Amino acid sequence: MILESICDLEFPDTSHFHLGRGFHSVLRQIKEEWGTSCRFLEFDIRKCFQTIDRHRLIPIFKEEIDDPKLFYPINKVFSAG
Known part of the structure; x- marks a missing residue:
């Protein structure tokens, strides 16, 4: 949120x-x-989230957000199975 x-x-x-x-x-x-x-064209984009590079995404978030506590749960989501 x-x-x-x-x-x-x-x-x-x-x-x-x-x-x-x-x-x-x-x-x-x-x-x-x-x-x-x-x-209509229908696409299943669920698998595209498996290819998100968190090492590129997190720095983008950090440009806008200055709260290290927020990134712990984000990293947990990315490392979840």
Whole structure:
């Protein structure tokens, strides 16, 4: 929740990654702008999280966050099986 509130400011207003937005806001926008559509592409992105390089991601977080206690649980998540 802490990372979400900090990173939320980085996304543009049009992003569906903002708090309170997501899958349903994307579908609503598609319906409003494109009308009805019968074709969608579906992707399974679960495995892409296995390839996140924590050694590159943590320094990016540290540029914005100056709280070493926050990074202990983040490292635990990355090292969990």
